[in-house]
Amino acid sequence: MLMTETGIDAAPLAAAPGGQWWRTAVIYQIYPRSFADASGDGIGDLPGIAAHLDDLADLGVDAIWLSPFQRSPQKDAGYDVSDYCDVDPIFGTLADFDHMLAEAHGRGIRVIVDLVPNHSSDQHEWFQSALAAGPGSAERARYIFREGQGPGGDLPPNNWESVFGGPAWTRVVEADGTPGQWYLHLFDSTQPDFDWTNPEVHAEFRRILRFWLDRGVDGFRVDVAHGLVKAEGLPDYTPDPHAGSMGGEETGAPYWGQEGVHEIYREWHAVLAEYDGDRALCAEAWLPTPEQTALWVRHDEMHQAFNFAYLETEWDAEALRAVVTESLEAYGAVGAPSTWVLSNHDVVRHASRLALTAENPQGHGIGPDSPGKPIPEVGLRRARAATAVMLALPGSSYIFQGEELGLPEVIDIPGHARQDPTWFRTSGERYGRDGCRVPLPWTAGGTAYGFNATGASWLPQPAEWAVMARDVQSADPGSTLSLYRALLAARRAHGLGGGTLTWLTTPHPEVLAFRNDGITVVANTGEQPVPLPAGVVIAASGPLAGDELPADTTVWLTGA
Known part of the structure; x- marks a missing residue:
């Protein structure tokens, strides 16, 4: 395959040793209730996380982000906080948190905690x-x-x-x-919105930030960072019925993306700057374009913002090239890294989402009656290929727990077992997010697949979890887990997070090709094989067919 350079998009400057780690980090999202359960009550906890930190160090991640573990009635899986400065008993104690934090830091893993400032629990x-x-x-x-x-x-x-x-x-x-x-309450009725025009609210959250910073956390992922401030007068507004529920495809919503939020994050930036150790803020900001999202990461505001435009892009070479180009330009213009992501606790897992054949707005989920359900083999093949693209891009990347096992969305959760408020508030019209939150499989033969020792599980685990368990994949060089390990090791070895991207052109419109410093990345998003470029293969998302690159496959090469 003949490839030629077509231009360069400069990534933000790489971090100096020990500084601005968040520019290039690979950060692993832990959804605590579904990660590992040490107590055996069916809900994951902080001791369970501490017990598996060696697995994350072995995977090769730089940091972990913990979804909410603070005290909560759990009406929305912890995103309804009743006490921001305590641990909910189902997850453990503050002492358990401190132990987990120390154990993570001892392995060179930084810790980011979730902060929910748009609303509290009605029990607060x-x-x-x-x-x-x-x-x-x-x-x-x-x-x-x-x-x-x-x-x-x-x-x-x-x-x-x-x-x-x-x-x-x-x-x-x-x-x-x-x-x-x-x-x-922009969310559940048990989640009343704060009034951020009130200085008392500002002062309280500065106190909360300092509480966790004093304990040694490395940063915060900020929930609904594009909310908080509402348009003056609270004017009527009818959302686009085809847009995602968090506003990622909408413009003009009077409760998303208001100018006043930026002053809040300037305050928070100043608080973090009081502390040594290069602490970071990451925005969950669902906005229509990378240019708009980049406003959240200007030099005196946040440090990262999830690239949801990239997450929502189809498995298509032309579309991917466009969103990556736009992202590098937009974030680079404000001196920030692009923060790539493919899955999280709010979206259909990308091992299923990339093979959907019907419209599926964010937050709706998929279930037994959803149209266009994915073919599992196609979804997994595309997910592996998409991850191999993402981890080769300059900037920071987030991994959602279980994606390193190739876990798909769990579709056949019985109605009586579902727990997402979306399922109840829409009378079953939307399945919601339970399908991406099912507890992880650690061992094929263990009770609850090693999630705990009792067999209890707050959401039912499907039978196919056994063949996808971590112990099965750990010994298989062709497994998705082995692929992630290889990609993360090569990314670190070649400094791809701090590299510079150069696009390459090929005669095949379905092929995405670029060079990041010394690594050439070629992804075939089409349905037919294409010629494999000359070079030494250092990683591939799937089996190669001689001198051809199969459909839905990505390869990393040197010397190409």
Whole structure:
């Protein structure tokens, strides 16, 4: 295959040794309730994480990000926080956290914790005080309470819809038993939104940041970082029914991407700068374009922002080239790395998503009655190939637990076992996110596949988990786990995270080709084999066929 250079997109400068680690890091997302369960109650915990840190060190990641483990009623799997400065008993104790943190640091693994600033639990002491204090009180001013519309205030203050389906407003009953004000919750009714026009809210979150920084955490992943601030007057808005639930394809929503959020993150940036050790903020910001997302990572705001435009791109060479080019230009223009991601706890796993044949907006999930369900073999082949592209790109990358095993979305979860609020608030119309959150398989023959010693599991594990368990894959050089290990080792050895990308052209429009310093990467997104370039193969996402690169396969070469 003849390839020629077509131009260079410069990546952000590589970090100096020991500095700005987040520019090039590979960060592994741990969803604590589904990672490993040391207590045996069916829910993963902090001691379970500590027990498997050697597995993550062996995998070759630089850091871990823990989804919420703070005290919570667990109405939304911990994203409804009742105490931001304590560990929920189902996950352990603060002492367990400190032990896990020390064990991670002892292995050279940094730790990022989730922070949920858009809303709290309705069991948070602030919200309980707000209910007791009544209209017009300082306690209610911490949240977004409003009078209703219509006779008797019986209608919500506006027409906003919850991300989880249904209205975004709930009416309270006042102390005297009469219907009262309404409060805003962009998510579940148990998750009231904070009012970020209130200086008291700002001060509280600066305190929370310092609490965890004082314990030694290396940074924060910020939930709904594009929310928090709402447009003045809370105007009516009807979302695009075809857009993802978090607003990644919408423009103009009065509750996403408001200018006021940037001042919040400048405050937080200053707090992190008080601490040694190069701490980092990563934004979960679902916005329509990389250019808009890059506003969250200007020099005095956040350090990373998930590249959801890349995550949502189809397995198509032309589309991938466009989004990578746009991303490197947009993030590079503000001096930030692009932060690549393919899967997380809110989206259909990419081992299934890349083989879907029907529309599937973010947050809807897939289940037994979903159209266009994936063919597992096709999904896994594309997922491996897509990961081999992602890990060769300059910048930072995130891996979601279980993707290194090639885990697909679990489709056949019975309705009675589902737990995502989306499933309940839409009366089963949307399956939600349970399918990507099923507990991990560690051992093929163990109870709950090694998730714990009792066999309990908060979501049911499918029978096919046995053949995908970590112990089975660890000894198989052709497994997805072995592929991830090889890719991560080669990425580190060749410094690809801090490299520079040069596009290559080929006569095949279905082929994506680029060079990152000394490594040439060629991905065949088409349905037919193409000629394999000359060079020494150092990694391949699937078996090669002589001098041909099969469909849905990516190869890394030197000397090409």
